Amino acid sequence: MAGEFIEETEGAPGDEWTDIDVSDDEVDRITRRQDRAFESFLKRMKDADQLKVQDGAFDDATFAALYKLVQDGHLAAFGGPISTGKEANVYEAAAPEGDDVAVKVYRINASNFQHMRDYLEGDPRFEGIRGDKKAVVLAWTRKEFANLSRAHDAGVRVPEPIAVQRNVLVMELIGEATDPAPTLHDVTLENPGTAYDVVREYMQRLFGAGLVHGDLSEYNIVVHDGELTIIDVGQAVTIHHGNAAEFLRRDCENVASFFARQGVETDADELYEHVTDVEADPSGDAGE
Template sequence: MKKRFDKKVEAIDSKVDKYRIKFKDDNARKVKEDVFDEYTLRTLYKLSKLNIIQAMGGIVSRGKEANVFLADGADQTEIAVKIYRITTSSFNSMEEYIVGDPRFKNVGQKKHEIVFAWTKKEYRNLKRAHEAGVRVPVPITSNRNVLIMEYLGKDGVPYPLLKDIRLADTEAATICDKLIDYINKLYTDARLVHADLSEYNIMVEPNSREPIIIDMGQSTTLEHPRANEFLLRDIRNITKFFTRFGIENDPDKLYNFIKSP
């Protein structure tokens, strides 16, 4: 088994050398074969040729559909490289978010076509959210199954998730108010619903205690037939989390307020 894995690693190394993709260290280079397939390596090569990626670093987070890597961008700035896996991920859940989104009427049925559309969708969603004044990772570009965006962390250490950070009650109240404001701005100004908002996809800047909404691949436009359902679910998730700090909000009242003209 180990010999078979070593051969796969050697094959990946050979392809990496072929496309001249620079890695910061050996640990960054040793990534499972399900991430660096031919599509991904070609895309990373193109982004490195455009000087968007200087060198790939290690994994910041692993998800069901994608891995996020730390990388050096232009001028050695830290950037995040989110790579959606094509060969090993199950994207059945993506269909409910893509179908009904008018921006993606003509998406093909092949797995790589769905993944490419999903990556582009997240880039566009982040761009719209950022322009509406919602604190999200600033998107830089996307290509095929690779999304480049602002790295949320410092010196290689990512910011903590909301679920993991200790908060005083007053800090929690401020963050709760800010998140409700962001949900409202997403809906009113960006014309989007996050559709999976919870303490698991909100990061917090440790010093300023600023909440940052992440993972917007599934976010939908208001034209989506389930947009209202997703909006109410987002509100309920957030209000439920903050009850542990003694903060009580009526999700139905917040929903009606956000929906009101």
């Protein structure tokens, strides 16, 4: 099915993305060096009340990644959890200029990443590392940062990516830590037809930038200050992925079904045709 829209835009895999390097970096060197400044930071973080209940979610290398993000000027203070999951936790944090940001921490020792297989197979960035859980997690985190960057550059409203380090992703906080932005599923839409038009446009812009969300529904579109924001783009695949068309059709069915329940006249096939009726740019240079 992917050939329906890949045939005319297919290029060499290397043209789509920069290589993802999962070899030892400064974070690994920090953990080996264990200098006094890092040891002090490590003790403060391990003593923090909001991290004590995480049951080993953080290893020393994850703390080192946070330390490096502080050193690089992306984080100034670390707050409590916004959401927790089997594979990642999201925390509130403060940037040096005082703005609140979201910090997503993927668990290196997560017990089950099997569900990622459908999204990883066929992606040249993951060749040779599928049996290495650490490498998969590190690459997946960088993939989410890359997906956010590409979507943001294409004019799609997503959390703006700020920085990535190892298994830690820093991005814009949508809503407030104490009052997270609700999903479409949790609100009553005053004008569902307008909301549907916005989602259609975002899906087309994503496709124009060479991306398919792959898990789009009313549960990962949030509403804040009158704007719709698409979240959870870690699993998004490029249009060259072997299952891209299947994933896009599923996205279209989910979106069309939700808005049909809101009284909007929708059709999943028509939505699919609309989304793909644009010249896709697999190089990632698509603008707004």
